[in-house]
Amino acid sequence: MTVARGGRNPPQQPAVWTASRYAVLVALCVSCYGNSIHGELVHDDVWAIVNNPDVRPSSSLFNIFTNDFWGKRMSDNSSHKSYRPFCVLTFKLNILLGGMTPVYFHAVNVCLHCAVTCVLMHTCEQCVFEESRLAFVTSVLFAVHPVHTEAVSGIVGRADLLACLLFLLAFLAYIRSVDVNTSADSTPPTASAGCLVISLLLGTCAMLVKETGITVFGVCVVYDALVLCGPNRHRPGSGLWQLVQIWKPFIKRACVVSSYVLANISIRLWLMGGSMPLFSEQDNPASFAPHLLTRFLTYSYLLYFNTWLLLAPAVLCYDWQVGSIPLVESPWDIRNMATALLAAGMLALSLRCVHSLQCQKNKEVLMGILFLVFPFIPASNLFFRVGFVVAERVLYMPSMGYCILVVHGLGRLLSSVGRWGTAVLSASMLLLLLLFSWKTVLQNRVWLSREALFSSGIWTLPHNAKVHYNYANFLKDSTRHQEAVYHYAIALRLYPRHASALNNLGTLTHDPEQAERYYRRALDINPQHNRALFNLGNLLKSQGKENEAEILLQESINYGPHFADAYSSLASLYADQKRVSEAHEMYSKGIEKCPDSSDLHNNYGVFLVDTGKEELAAAHYQQAIQLKPAHYVAMVNLGRLLRSSNLNKEAESWYKRALLVTRKAEILAPLGALYYNTGRYDEALLVYREAVSLQPENADIWLALAQVLAMAGETKEAEKITREIISRVNRCVECYRLLSSIYSKHGNHSEALESLNMALKQNPDDLSVKAELHFSKGNQLREMNQLDRAFESYKLAVELKPDQSQAWMNMGGIRHIKGDYAAARMYYEKALSLNPGSKLLKENLEKLDRLERRMTGVP
Template sequence: MKKILSELINNHFLVGLLLFIFSFFLYSNTLFHQFTLDDVLVLTKNKYVTTADYWAIFSKDTFAGFFTSSESTQLVPGGRYRPLTLAIFATIWPITQAPWFFHLINVLVYATTVLTLFYFLLTLPLKKTIPTSHSSFACLTTLIFAIHPIHTEVVNNIKGLDDILSLLLAILAWKTCHKPIFKNTLYNALTMMFLMLLALLAKESVVVFIPIAVISVWFFNKQSLMKVCITISPMVLALIIYLSLRLSTLSSNIDVTTLPELMNDPFIFWNGDQWLPLPWQEHFATVLHVLLLYLGKILFPMTLSHDYYPYAIDVTNFKTWTVWCSLLVHISLVIYTIHGLSKRQLPAFAIAIYLIALSLFANIFFNIGTLMAERFLFIPSLGFSIAMAWICLYSLNKVKNHLAIYIPLQLFLVMMILLAIFQTLNRAPAWKNNLTLFETDIKTSPNSAKLNNALGGELTKVSQEIPIKNSKSESAYLYRAIDYVKRASQLHPTYAMPHLTQGNALHFLGQHDQAIESYDRAIQLKPNYQEAKENRTKVKAYLTELNKKQEQQDKEQQAIDLSMAGEHEKAIYIFNQLINEVSSSKLLFFRGVAYAQSKKYSQALNDFEAAELLADPNNHQNMVRIWQALVSTYQHLNQNQKAEEYKQKIIALNSK
């Protein structure tokens, strides 16, 4: 059995194929999901993608096609330049707009990334750094990476293609670094530069692969610093080209002054009057706390969420034990990494990948606009997978002659793998659609202002998709929506969007005056809030029309009451006013009644005949009422034949 397993592991083609198939089927349930979350930004509501405007895609901010006003593009500080995935979406969109096809692309690219990682690890000279066979290590590392539940966000979210594709291309560029430096030098250099440039165009976060490649080439090839610099220089050149493109594209965003906004800067606080920067102690204590949370998420990914916006994670200080624990842990990791790299120890190399990749998102060197996101662990998980595979194989190798320990340890590792697979499969259904995702994750991040508002907005949207209007079900959705957006406003006192959402919900509930007040508050908080202004205008126009209809109904009822009281001339006068504005079967009928009661049968006949023409023929009760009036009027006019015709119509209709 052991020999068969060894032969299987060493069959690299078969193992690679199995890893690809396994990765594909692990996420195949996403094919039944809808568009979710940020898919609107880069796909469904990005006008440059839906119109296949490639020039705009490559010459403008990634989100410019969604945020159409110049003010709105500043919602993402610094801008984003990731045209490659948008170009892919723009190519697919005219062919099919079915969500499953875009999900299929994500899953296929992810499975290809897993396959590429496996073959890349096989090319590294790992023999002296691993405690077991090269094939076993490459297989286990890749398996851990493939099944890690932290990847569910990037694979389930179509927008996550930028993360997956950029990593795939970066691994291919990284692989090129380890080819012999003086063999096909120009070809290798151009290939490396091209792959790295494409990776950066997919997502700029793969810039971390430049320092990773430096350490990697030095670590495995034992080259001098000069040779290392020459080897990775095509990557640096690719970065220079990318930065040139980015700066020329996003230059309009430079020097734009924006007001402090909690959704873009988690390191500010509200003092009751204005937003102020957090004291440096709280700033860095919170950063350290988040670093420990990242470590916890990658080690124990049991509670997952797509949203960690303020205040899903509390601002903390150095009085909290987790901050000191994080400081101690990360200082220890840095010290070991430096020492371990000098000794050419693979776990140190793996930790270096983790720390370097995470440093970009850690808010240490610059503020990235959010405290935390699980997708930020996608690249760091590569280092984690290498480290965990080494630890597992090292532990098994150490106790292989002690069956009492070896077998339970094997079973434990198998259970951990199965648990990770289960968690990955269990998390996927949450991404079915926005409502499912938001309702699932609000349990994990109940204090996120952004998520509370998003859930309120989605509940409002879903309420309008219910076939029966003004139903209890619709009202229940809307009242829940209001509860969530009120919570968002409590968490973030200058957040304009919840007031917009609340205004929409109140409007649908028929509370139009309160809706206008909510829109006014949104505009007060954000004077250029175009959507709030448009919605307020629409609701005011609707309310004006509603009041006009109510006035007409009141006058109509007044005329009917006057007619019943015998004041026919006054009733007819009011009916004339109403009919001059808008003619209807109902108004004509009741004016005809007033004419008939005042013995003006010719005028009454004209109104009843006109009422019959305008009446809904499917409303049998109303048709019978009009025909009965016609029978009576014809009889008063001595047109008995016509009266008999309508009597027969009544009999025929009643017999149905």
């Protein structure tokens, strides 16, 4: 097979045949990845989309171009420096058009994979194979390869899909920019400056989708030199000047592309603040190995490992960190044989490539090597440290080269075997494609949910500490705490220096001393672990060690300036210490650093309510809801604030809006209280009955239900519920008060009195409650005509709470009945001073005046 310089015109195929091949490729992609459509947003998707403020419709578009892929400032020390604004922009468009529904995200990824597959076939037809069927088989192999599941089924893999598409388009535009129909006496000139500019722009877009996109420029220049300019070699006797003249068009293009790439890299470094991302040992253990030999041998073996994933993707995992691939520390490690085998294979391919170039034969091997090697260079640790050991999604682009080489080898074999050999090879290739398709469909199921993904890691790589840690995090979030502790323990056994596992274990233990040991061990390993600092600070805060807690929380903020919870906790500490101005300042600083934290706005609103700034609090509650429309806690808080201002209709609407998000007892309870306080007892009963069904162990909600039943006249059920609460709860003053009210309502004053005595025996901490109990007891004794005992109860009530005008009046009434008019007047006047508008008190004083005048004979 011979190929004209690059832009060879392949034999024309009928339009129907061409369209049918593209249709088959699309059908294959959809059939292999159709079951991924209904998957959730999992793993890195949560951080890149759900928790990324830049993708929200309300966020500024400018932030996409100043922040990294995860929504952090590029200048932030904790940033991974992954600058992919165009990919983030597609996430933002996804949300604008379809909301956060995962199915639309997955559908876009599948469509992109279809597009890449089709463009790959077109590229292979134009620049690689002479036979269209080989281009088609290459694309079929690419379409069904299982190693692509992470890139297609995981939403963050969109960066690889879109970068690959732009990579191919940039390459094709570059080829079109060169005039391949020139004479053999000089290298082909640039036929279309416009196409060259488009190629540069598409390559830049590929880089702005994912960093590996920039490698297309290397592929273009090498292809230009070896293929497009291949026949114009240095002829014997040519001088240097003559050689420069021959290669002048290529040199111009190469200089333009090189200058453009250098400018792009310079801008990128400027955006990064001139610093490289900081990764931990568990991200990339080999890069932290103290010996150069260990690093070299391990990196070399990882090249083989990635190649093996392309050749035989039987074992796939979403994370290959922390123990999945032990370091190669000795030249005698058996794995070095695999590395040597890869080196021999690549050498043989290179020699074959050189031979093909010299003979001006096909360029399939060259294209396979270019597409395989160049896109993988950024992930090879060759120029800079990367944040992973092996990542299957970074093989999406290199797999194009793998597919080309495999199909080239198949084509060579087919041309050298007989009919039976052809049948065997064809059947073998078909079997491989079927196995790959089956594996892809199965692997897609792994990405359907967070549980499926993390549990698959446990089965696939049980010696990987990271997969145990991730699975434990899922179990912790699912309140399966015992299982979570078990897997955190395994993660620590496999990797004892896992600071985050120690920190999370601390959050699960109920023993404060043990929790503190876990947090301190985590900080011994990583003194800058801001969450361990935060958790330890909160623990010490709860123990009253406020000074040390303040220091730790401040350090948590220093090492995590965008950690909103730390600002809230430290501001809460200041508020508890009555350092109101400092609390205000801390909340303001937190909102400045974390303007998109809905929880921070909500917590600030609670603080503002406590400091009497209700209007400002309402604004922050509404801001929290705007940032997170499902923030039901802020909705309930706003409802309570409106309720306190007697805006009952507005409060009710916010409670009901919160219930549209989730039906929880903590939302139903305040709504039930609103109905109760406004006399809507039937509605209150419905709400409280639902609340107790959701939280049957909550005694407060049962008591509220009993109170509503009592007011609605269903006193028997109210009494029964109250008795059940008393049997389950050691101390319940309000239960006895309610029983007293029920008995009093039915005229059972002795039972009401007994209930009040039981309530007083529990010795309530609140003096106001104790005063009210004595007052109620006085009322029952008065109903029983035990006036002296009633007087003593009222006296105890006013001693505890002197502003009870009713108790003073009742004391005056008893003295009035007893004939002690002087004492009665004193008590009446005291009550009147507390309640000057009381007509009853004034009438009682007038009656007292008439009695005294009658006794003294004064008319």
